[in-house]
Amino acid sequence: MARIVQKFGGTSVGDLDRIRNVAQRVKSCVEAGDEVAVVVSAMAGTTNQLVEWAKQVGPMHDAREYDAIVSTGEQVTVGLLSIALQNIGVDARSWLGWQIPLRTDEVHGAARIEEIQADEIIKRLEQGQVAVVAGFQGIAPDGRISTLGRGGSDTSAVALAAAIQADRCDIYTDVDGVYTTDPRIMPKARKLDSITFEEMLEMASAGAKVLQTRSVAMAMRHHVNLQVRSSFTDAPGTLVQNEEKQMEKQKVSGIAYSAEEAKITVVGLPDKPGIAAKIFGVLADLHINVDMIVQSASADLQKTDITFSLARIDLEKAVSDLTNLKDELAFERLVHDNNIAKISVIGTAMRTQSGIAKRMFEVLSEKQINMQVISTSEIKISVLIQADYTELAVRSLHDAFELDKIG
Amino acid sequence: MARIVQKFGGTSVGDLDRIRNVAQRVKSCVEAGDEVAVVVSAMAGTTNQLVEWAKQVGPMHDAREYDAIVSTGEQVTVGLLSIALQNIGVDARSWLGWQIPLRTDEVHGAARIEEIQADEIIKRLEQGQVAVVAGFQGIAPDGRISTLGRGGSDTSAVALAAAIQADRCDIYTDVDGVYTTDPRIMPKARKLDSITFEEMLEMASAGAKVLQTRSVAMAMRHHVNLQVRSSFTDAPGTLVQNEEKQMEKQKVSGIAYSAEEAKITVVGLPDKPGIAAKIFGVLADLHINVDMIVQSASADLQKTDITFSLARIDLEKAVSDLTNLKDELAFERLVHDNNIAKISVIGTAMRTQSGIAKRMFEVLSEKQINMQVISTSEIKISVLIQADYTELAVRSLHDAFELDKIG
Numbered sequence: 001m002a003r004i005v006q007k008f009g010g011t012s013v014g015d016l017d018r019i020r021n022v023a024q025r026v027k028s029c030v031e032a033g034d035e036v037a038v039v040v041s042a043m044a045g046t047t048n049q050l051v052e053w054a055k056q057v058g059p060m061h062d063a064r065e066y067d068a069i070v071s072t073g074e075q076v077t078v079g080l081l082s083i084a085l086q087n088i089g090v091d092a093r094s095w096l097g098w099q100i101p102l103r104t105d106e107v108h109g110a111a112r113i114e115e116i117q118a119d120e121i122i123k124r125l126e127q128g129q130v131a132v133v134a135g136f137q138g139i140a141p142d143g144r145i146s147t148l149g150r151g152g153s154d155t156s157a158v159a160l161a162a163a164i165q166a167d168r169c170d171i172y173t174d175v176d177g178v179y180t181t182d183p184r185i186m187p188k189a190r191k192l193d194s195i196t197f198e199e200m201l202e203m204a205s206a207g208a209k210v211l212q213t214r215s216v217a218m219a220m221r222h223h224v225n226l227q228v229r230s231s232f233t234d235a236p237g238t239l240v241q242n243e244e245k246q247m248e249k250q251k252v253s254g255i256a257y258s259a260e261e262a263k264i265t266v267v268g269l270p271d272k273p274g275i276a277a278k279i280f281g282v283l284a285d286l287h288i289n290v291d292m293i294v295q296s297a298s299a300d301l302q303k304t305d306i307t308f309s310l311a312r313i314d315l316e317k318a319v320s321d322l323t324n325l326k327d328e329l330a331f332e333r334l335v336h337d338n339n340i341a342k343i344s345v346i347g348t349a350m351r352t353q354s355g356i357a358k359r360m361f362e363v364l365s366e367k368q369i370n371m372q373v374i375s376t377s378e379i380k381i382s383v384l385i386q387a388d389y390t391e392l393a394v395r396s397l398h399d400a401f402e403l404d405k406i407g
Numbered sequence: 408m409a410r411i412v413q414k415f416g417g418t419s420v421g422d423l424d425r426i427r428n429v430a431q432r433v434k435s436c437v438e439a440g441d442e443v444a445v446v447v448s449a450m451a452g453t454t455n456q457l458v459e460w461a462k463q464v465g466p467m468h469d470a471r472e473y474d475a476i477v478s479t480g481e482q483v484t485v486g487l488l489s490i491a492l493q494n495i496g497v498d499a500r501s502w503l504g505w506q507i508p509l510r511t512d513e514v515h516g517a518a519r520i521e522e523i524q525a526d527e528i529i530k531r532l533e534q535g536q537v538a539v540v541a542g543f544q545g546i547a548p549d550g551r552i553s554t555l556g557r558g559g560s561d562t563s564a565v566a567l568a569a570a571i572q573a574d575r576c577d578i579y580t581d582v583d584g585v586y587t588t589d590p591r592i593m594p595k596a597r598k599l600d601s602i603t604f605e606e607m608l609e610m611a612s613a614g615a616k617v618l619q620t621r622s623v624a625m626a627m628r629h630h631v632n633l634q635v636r637s638s639f640t641d642a643p644g645t646l647v648q649n650e651e652k653q654m655e656k657q658k659v660s661g662i663a664y665s666a667e668e669a670k671i672t673v674v675g676l677p678d679k680p681g682i683a684a685k686i687f688g689v690l691a692d693l694h695i696n697v698d699m700i701v702q703s704a705s706a707d708l709q710k711t712d713i714t715f716s717l718a719r720i721d722l723e724k725a726v727s728d729l730t731n732l733k734d735e736l737a738f739e740r741l742v743h744d745n746n747i748a749k750i751s752v753i754g755t756a757m758r759t760q761s762g763i764a765k766r767m768f769e770v771l772s773e774k775q776i777n778m779q780v781i782s783t784s785e786i787k788i789s790v791l792i793q794a795d796y797t798e799l800a801v802r803s804l805h806d807a808f809e810l811d812k813i814g
Contacts (some may be wrong), residue, residue, distance in 0.1 A: 057427065058491050060494045065489045066486070066488040068485065072482050075475055080461065081469070083461060086467055087465025098505070099551065285706065
């Protein structure tokens with residue numbers, strides 16, 4: 001007997017037949033004696049439709065109203081799945097964010113989970129009732145519905161798993177696990193049986209869309225055992241776990257990419273303390289996530305340039321806000337490029353094995369791919385390149401590190 | 408300056424353009440200095456889709472889950488209308504049933520409003536903020552979302568008007584007022600400038616769909632001034648008011664009909680006290696509304712028959728439940744007919760003028776329309792007939808009472 005959180009994404013609950021399939025899957029677990037809490041997303045397409053309406057009804061945006069609108073997608077799914085479960089003899093009830101309550105901070109549209117009061121859910125799990133929990137939503141300090149931002153249902157699932165001290169959190173999705181790279185651009189990509197939290201975190205933040213970064217970080221912090229698996233097959237998925245449990249030892253675990261990046265260079269800043277803090281403070285206030293940052297000396301020694309990457313959708317706003325602060329920050333000009341990709345080579349084995357960076361740069365150089373910015377962590381090397389070279393870079397690196405072979 | 412509740416139905420908020428039109432209408436009121444609370448339904452078609460899903464996902468029905476699902480329609484509309492208002496410079500915020508809170512009883516799917524705590528809404532109205540309130544929904548004693556049953560948004564609007572002591576409650580709809588009968592089957596039908604609460608109540612309960620019965624009863628009880636008007640034109644609508652204010656004196660105000668009735672006769676009941684109470688007690692427990700009731704002696708003097716009418720959609724369930732109680736109730740058999748219509752002639756002037764019933768029966772008799780059950784109140788005469796004769800009966804009575812002419 002185990003206590004399990006199962007999370008099903010929008011494709012897995014995309015129509016009534018699929019919802020009934022999910023119910024069957026949950027039933028199998030219940031019949032095996034497990035306590036099950038299910039976290040679901042909105043039916044595929046629903047959230048996009050709701051977001052579209054919220055945008056089209058008027059250009060001025062109230063994130064609190066946006067949250068009231070888009071949170072309805074999950075509200076429908078939890079009701080439907082609960083009915084589907086009851087109809088096959090499984091005791092179940094739906095839980096909306098405000099009913100649990102799952103409390104978040106006040107940042108509507110991109111809220112962070114602060115607390116889950118799960119006592120009532122735990123009590124009912126112990127009585128054999130399945131909890132069907134709406135992902136992606138909570139209640140903000142103002143008493144209104146908040147949403148966690150796109151993909152937030154993974155985070156809901158992990159947070160719930162931590163709150164109810166679940167033995168495992170299974171993330172069901174339309175792929176059957178975590179791959180060495182995106183199989184759509186590299187047919188030789190191989191499914192990994194396991195991956196460490198750190199690697200998964202780097203994969204997710206580097207653009208692998210199978211899990212949301214926040215959910216991996218939260219799982220790591222709260223020691224939640226994660227499994228990524230397919231909702232359409234019974235094949236085992238990929239376990240995300242602590243490094244000491246890791247059996248598979250390989251130089252490099254995967255090649256991740258994000259083709260939706262942009263880059264801004266702030267040229268000719270006065271070279272004095274506090275300038276970088278000011279720029280990134282402004283961007284943080286606007287909830288714009290900055291990724292890679294490089295500071296370099298300008299030709300003029302009294303001046304410096306700062307280059308950073310960010311999501312392409314944030315570029316326009318960031319440029320406009322920084323331009324408004326041109327006098328205050330005393331920079332000369334902004335240069336920006338919206339056609340940037342980030343390519344990352346990831347693996348915990350980098351800690352002990354040298355030569356991976358060198359090999360990566362050689363491969364890209366052989367293919368005439370120019371690296372614009374380089375950033376390294378203990379288990380990852382990322383470079384920014386022109387987005388046009390994304391597929392070529394991924395395939396070349398996957399071959400060079402022989403990721404199609406079990407290491 | 409007045410405090411006004413405006414209610415817009417599903418057709419009036421059927422797409423984003425219409426929602427923007429509603430926002431303009433609200434803005435005009437606000438600019439005229441009025442305090443405005445708006446109650447909205449789901450976008451036309453949405454609720455039907457949600458109900459369909461809830462039914463199709465499995466035959467077993469949990470009304471609490473049903474409520475969680477179908478209440479999302481209004482949740483989307485209040486968010487969209489609030490954004491539309493903000494975009495034309497009107498301060499507005501959405502209110503869901505649980506946020507107000509609008510408290511109901513525990514009958515999920517057909518709940519009754521018990522209390523509206525409107526202090527916060529009143530405070531904000533006085534500060535100039537428009538309250539955009541989700542119709543049709545509340546919060547039940549179990550802390551879960553409840554819905555008021557189909558058409559419940561009218562009731563929400565009237566209850567809110569009473570709670571905030573509004574000067575007027577305007578029900579915007581796709582017709583421009585209350586007519587002497589349904590203009591779709593009687594082209595000579597005439598729009599009434601005013602009607603009494605009592606007449607409107609009889610019209611509504613006799614099948615005129617312009618206002619929900621419960622909302623009229625509630626308006627009468629709480630002295631809420633109602634107006635039915637079109638959301639597509641600026642023409643004045645129909646005022647629903649107390650009889651003493653009524654200027655227009657006419658024998659008959661309108662002919663109402665309901666073509667979706669059914670009839671059950673319980674044949675051969677033991678003729679002793681308590682039998683009728685038992686039958687209707689069973690039906691009340693099932694939340695099946697019984698309308699007209701006639702008890703008649705059977706050929707066997709120790710026995711009696713009871714005939715009653717009910718909504719056609721409830722027939723199957725009522726027959727099945729009564730059949731299960733055949734032994735307990737000791738009746739001989741059930742006879743039922745699902746092709747029944749109710750035709751009603753309505754007017755407060757009946758109180759003082761005789762001969763209306765006689766004229767009604769003559770007209771139906773001339774047209775060879777058989778009356779199966781007759782029921783009268785102080786201001787209404789209703790008869791059950793075969794549904795096939797509905798249009799003929801309505802047109803003949805409208806002509807006979809000269810309702811196309813102002814009285």
